[in-house]
Amino acid sequence: MNLGITPSQTVGPFLAIGLPWDDGPFVVPPDTSGAIVITGEVLDGAGEPVPDALVETWQADPESRFDHPDDPRGAAQSSIPGFRGFGRCPTNAHGEYRIITVRPGALPGPDGGMQAPYIDVTVFARGMLDRAVTRIYFGDDVQANATDPVLTSITDHARRATLVAEPQASGSEFRFDIRLQGDGETVFFDV
Amino acid sequence: MTASVPSSARGPLELPVYPRPHGVHPPLDSPGYNSSRLRHPLRPLIPLPQSFTEVTGPLLGPGRVEASDADLTAGHPGGEPLGERIIVTGRVLDSDGRPVPDTLVEIWQANASGRYKHAVDDHPAPLDPNFTGAGRCVTDSQGRYRFVTIKPGAYPWRNHFNAWRPAHIHFSLLGRAFTQRLVTQMYFPADPLFSLDPIFNSIPDPQARQRLISKFEIDLTEPDWALGYSWDIVLRGRNATVFENEEGG
Numbered sequence: 001m002n003l004g005i006t007p008s009q010t011v012g013p014f015l016a017i018g019l020p021w022d023d024g025p026f027v028v029p030p031d032t033s034g035a036i037v038i039t040g041e042v043l044d045g046a047g048e049p050v051p052d053a054l055v056e057t058w059q060a061d062p063e064s065r066f067d068h069p070d071d072p073r074g075a076a077q078s079s080i081p082g083f084r085g086f087g088r089c090p091t092n093a094h095g096e097y098r099i100i101t102v103r104p105g106a107l108p109g110p111d112g113g114m115q116a117p118y119i120d121v122t123v124f125a126r127g128m129l130d131r132a133v134t135r136i137y138f139g140d141d142v143q144a145n146a147t148d149p150v151l152t153s154i155t156d157h158a159r160r161a162t163l164v165a166e167p168q169a170s171g172s173e174f175r176f177d178i179r180l181q182g183d184g185e186t187v188f189f190d191v
Numbered sequence: 192m193t194a195s196v197p198s199s200a201r202g203p204l205e206l207p208v209y210p211r212p213h214g215v216h217p218p219l220d221s222p223g224y225n226s227s228r229l230r231h232p233l234r235p236l237i238p239l240p241q242s243f244t245e246v247t248g249p250l251l252g253p254g255r256v257e258a259s260d261a262d263l264t265a266g267h268p269g270g271e272p273l274g275e276r277i278i279v280t281g282r283v284l285d286s287d288g289r290p291v292p293d294t295l296v297e298i299w300q301a302n303a304s305g306r307y308k309h310a311v312d313d314h315p316a317p318l319d320p321n322f323t324g325a326g327r328c329v330t331d332s333q334g335r336y337r338f339v340t341i342k343p344g345a346y347p348w349r350n351h352f353n354a355w356r357p358a359h360i361h362f363s364l365l366g367r368a369f370t371q372r373l374v375t376q377m378y379f380p381a382d383p384l385f386s387l388d389p390i391f392n393s394i395p396d397p398q399a400r401q402r403l404i405s406k407f408e409i410d411l412t413e414p415d416w417a418l419g420y421s422w423d424i425v426l427r428g429r430n431a432t433v434f435e436n437e438e439g440g
Contacts, residue, residue: 002286002287002428003284003285003286003287003288003425004215004286004398004399004402004425005212005215005286005399005402005425005426005427006373006375006402006403006424006425006426007215007216007217007375007394007399007400007402007403008216008217008373008374008375009217009359009361009374009375009376009390009391009393009403010224010226010374010376010390011361011363011374012361012376013309013311013312014299014301014307014309014311014312014361015299015361016309017299017307017308017309017323017324017325018297018298018299018324018325018326018361018363019297019299019363021255044229044230045228045229045230045233046229048229050230052311056372058244058247058248058249058369059244060243060244066243066244066247067250068247068248068250070206070207070246070247070367070368070429071243071246071247072204072205072206073204073243084249084251085249086248086249086251107242107243107244108204108243109242110240110242115242118244120244120245120369122369122372124374125230126226126230127224127226127227127228127229127230127231128219128227128230128231129216129217129218129219129221129224129227129390129393130216130217130218130219131372131374132219132232133239135239149240150239150240153237154237159234180229180230180231180232181229181230181231181232181233182233185232185233185234186232187234187237188232188234188236188237189236189237189238189239190211190236190237190238190239191211191239191241191245191369191370
């Protein structure tokens with residue numbers, strides 16, 4: 001059987017009626033040991049903040065596992081109480097979002113090596129007829145990032161840097177801006 | 192088709208593969224839709240190999256919803272909303288025809304006058320104190336969902352002179368995997384605004400546009416109560432056999 005896939009349409013300007021959850025930004029409960037905060041702005045091609053976007057994240061737990069039947073290593077409930085793996089945050093009037101999570105573990109790669117730890121990201125917004133997909137890598141994973149197959153496939157270093165969240169002074173906060181278009185445009189993927 | 196990921200002692204692990212649905216979704220660069228102008232990447236998308244994170248996803252249905260969340264006409268102290276009461280139901284499937292059970296379906300919509308309960312909406316049509324316009328439910332073991340709501344109105348927008356959106360309900364689906372995540376809109380049959388709407392027409396294949404139009408069904412219609420519409424949602428399929436880990440390869 002080959003049914004026609006349902007096409008995407010924009011979330012439009014009124015996504016705030018249906019999509020935000022009170023606990024959306026919390027991939028882990030706020031008092032989780034080792035929790036980190038990832039914040040940033042979503043910006044348009046004129047450098048203006050996008051106040052009607054939704055950022056979603058999906059990731060492995062710190063032990064590199066997923067509580068999901070399609071993981072061929074077996075579904076594994078995280079040892080972190082309340083770990084959801086999924087985050088969802090609408091942007092505010094300044095185009096800012098905020099996700100509270102823990103660092104994901106590294107996953108095996110296709111060549112027998114390891115991938116650098118990363119978080120998958122979906123961006124929806126008014127003006128976007130389909131989602132845009134990107135990834136968050138961590139700036140202090142210097143060695144792992146240097147050999148990651150996806151990062152190293154992007155030969156332009158400035159472009160590659162758009163996928164890397166930079167640690168802030170606090171050590172538990174990372175900055176990841178998403179530029180939809182133009183100067184410093186974030187790398188987006190066809191998944 | 193499977194992707195092999197070597198693993199220490201167990202031989203290759205088999206991951207499902209979700210073929211890319213090229214030509215189905217609207218291009219992010221769709222000049223007819225003005226708001227896309229500064230919000231589409233100029234650089235080509237980079238093909239991303241599907242790994243563990245992409246073929247898994249949040250299984251968040253049960254526990255996040257109450258049965259009453261699927262009835263958008265209920266829950267307001269003033270009574271029922273104005274408008275044409277409707278039932279919207281269908282199945283969530285993948286392109287291989289497999290049902291997607293236990294998955295979260297979220298909807299939002301305008302009221303019968305074409306007005307959203309949102310600060311940004313300044314359309315001079317009345318708000319309805321008995322209508323918020325948000326609902327959610329979880330698909331059953333056969334992938335079925337069902338909402339009770341009212342038919343939303345068409346409404347004007349500022350994309351071009353005399354621009355009106357055809358009546359629609361926004362749908363959000365988590366699916367089974369990150370690859371299946373979908374947000375879309377469901378339309379109603381024979382809307383005279385289809386040919387004029389740049390969002391509907393942003394879908395390159397005219398046949399694929401038709402997949403967003405629900406069907407009126409007299410068999411789903413409940414006598415003396417509500418009109419019935421059916422709409423199936425098809426997510427990307429996975430062309431793979433999923434092997435148990437110890438037996439893989």
